[in-house]
Amino acid sequence: MDEILLARWQFGITTVYHFLFVPLTLGLSIMVAIMETMYVRTDNELYKRMTKFWGKLFLLNFSMGVVTGIVQEFHFGMNWSEYARFMGDIFGAPLAMEALTAFFLESTFIGLWIFGWDRLSKKLHAACIWIVAFASNLSAFWILAANSFMQNPVGYALNNGRAEMVDFFALITNPYVANQFPHTVLSGVVTAGIFVLAISAYHLIRGTHLEVFRTSFKMGLVWSIIGLFALMGSGHLQTQFIAKNQPMKLAATEALWESADPAPFALAAVIDEKNQTNTFELGVPGALTFLAHDSFKGEVKGIKELQAAAVAKYGPGNYVPDVKALFWSFRVMVIAGMVMMGITLLCALLWYKGKLEAYPIALKAMLFSLPLPYIANSTGWFVTEGGRQPWIVVGLQKVAQAASPNVTAGEIWISLIGFTVVYGVLAIAAGYLAVKFIKQGPVDTKPSIPAATAAKGATLWN
Template sequence: MEELLLARWQFAITTVYHFLFVPLTLGLSVLVAVMETMYVRTGNETYKTMTKFWGKLFLVNFIMGVVTGIVQEFHFGMNWAEYSRFMGDIFGAPLALEALSAFFLESTFLGLWIFGWDRLSKKMHVTCMWLVAFGTNLSAFWILVANSFMQSPVGYALRNGRAEMTDFIQVITNPYVWGQFPHTVLGGLVTAGVFVTAISAYYLLEKRHLPVFKPSIKIGLACMLVSTLLVMGTGHLQAQFLATKQPMKMAAMEALWESADPAPFAIAVVVDEKNKKNSFEIGIPGALSFLAYDKFSGEIKGINELQAAAEKKYGPGNYTPNIAQSFWTFRIMVLSGLWMMLVAALGAFFFYKKRLEENPFILKLLLWSLPFPYIANSTGWILTEGGRQPWIVVGLQKVSEGVSTNVTSTEIWISMIGFTVLYGVLAAAAVYLVRKFILIGPIDEKPVLSVLTKTKEATLWN
């Protein structure tokens, strides 16, 4: 059993780490493409400087997402071989399609973009970045198709001791993915919006490079404002979907032990998992029913009833995810989102009134909002994946049945410590670089001739 726990920890560590970089890649690729489009349309060199500056930060982030993503692809076979056998017929297809349709596209055109400034026409060059943005977001679609099947299986039959695909169209039109995909892509745009806004706010506070960062913060704020609103909307639709399709996750994230009609929305609880109740709770009557059904009545099933029903259907066992974790990750995610929406609105208001630059308080607020998208992204996924426990594929396979049977705990210890240390070192290097780039600022980039002279003078500015 130790192997199972270790394999879960390793997957959790590497996947959360991977997803620190992915959302920014998803969103910032779009924003860099927008900036370069503005450059191509207007010919204004400021936009080119912006494109290059944000592009450079994008690249550091992008490569981290790429290399940690390879680990995730290998992981399914390495640590979750029995899952791969059971699910390969369905899960392998979107992964292969992701590589074929998206990874090739983003990696090839990013190479063209990085090295092609002088070799491609302006229009061709900006098209490359749009293809990168399209590719990264397409890859999100495929991996979410795969993930959605695990949350809510459709278009399959149980045959030959495994789940076999019977309807590809059903798999890719899974209603779950059409809740999850927009939410994830918008989460990426929120992340990019906050990233651009926060760093631009830093320069406005320092009163440096204003011609570059005033337009940058405009784009950042606009992106942040619109995408926080939309991400809330799609999140709400997702939750409504959960109420009917994954009632246990819904009950867990509300710490609702007994079915209720109308159901209250709990603001804070102290969970007593042993006695299957909350030893303290404070909530708004009827609010959960309203959130789930748009009216102040309607039953929300409680954990105890769902647990009993699951035992009846699947046999004895624990079918309840970690309640406190589900409850609090959901609230942290939502609060982070609300916070970002609020500061985006404030920032946009002051920007609109042309008083943002002279308001260090708001600028600092924007700067210090940088951690929030990361908190929201991580807690959102911990909720999603934690909330489907004990299932690896809801209703079809348990996590404990999916783990590799021939990988020893020693091996997992070695790889887990190895990845963790390596990831720590790389994070330090990446943060060092990004911080350095920010401190130096968007200095003019010309092919520097000093590289011709001697080793030490070679600069990194192209």
């Protein structure tokens, strides 16, 4: 492999590791804050037990997200120095704001929340976790504001071969981030909801800590169903924005080689990238046009026409991303979402009828659905980032122009293997601790009385 491909693999691997933890942090932080708020309002110890149990898993996930995220920033100086030189004036601003606002809030108030039990008042302690939840999602906003410039450059001027920011407000109100941020937050809501449902299902199957996990399951149902429907809506809006502003990404994701009006949505296809055709395609007529335009009338431009336009605008080159990878990644994401929706609605119906625990197969299906949001998040991220290839900043800088010129393939191999091994060890350790905490279940907030003593006391009293 050459240096550029290795650098892309390294950043891709570290980003996938990091993004395994980010969505759960976004959604679960809010859920834990709601649980503690219910405890403050009702003074019901059940909600305190829920808060502490899910809060423990949140802290484990949060710490892994921080550790894996810090490494990413080193990549810009190590493997992508030309990108840092070209984009540093713009990319650095939202990253600095993320550190100065979101990260400082998170690190301060998460410490207060961890060590503040029984030291702070109930309301003040609950306020701490709300601030952590706000800061976690604010952090996502700043990161996505930086990423959105790479997808849709705004508020900049080119001076001396560099992109320089001339309008900070334009940067943070980028229409791309206005679509991407809600979609990312909602993916966190769904991830947290399925996470809570799956673990609750595990304990309901075993018949342990039933009071806690019946309530957690109900909350997870509401959280997941609202999140899934809202996520579908935000995804539709994002598709419409991409159809106008990144038509090549949409065309590649749909393997649409020729412009069409109306354009079909391909359910499956055998794609021949070399000859730029699909040798087999099973599609829904007009569905892609409807998704892009809210109407069955309207052209969706194809890859061939967009490639020709890009050559005319930017010069000779291949401006088509990896069609097969994008096509199937998107469909894996959609299928994962549909399966989550089906299982969640089934469990909601059984719960409504009071028959949920009488059908352990439904609970087992929910338990085994735990990997689905992570699969959907990872494939969705790949579509977002892979779809803008060969650009690292659309229309301004290609990936091949952004790599560090003096880093060798051997050096990247060493750091790639090193990061992958370290991340693998961390993942095993985090997985071990998570399984341990999950099996242990919530710890009673009141002093427990040994069963024998309790039975003896009951006998004497009677």
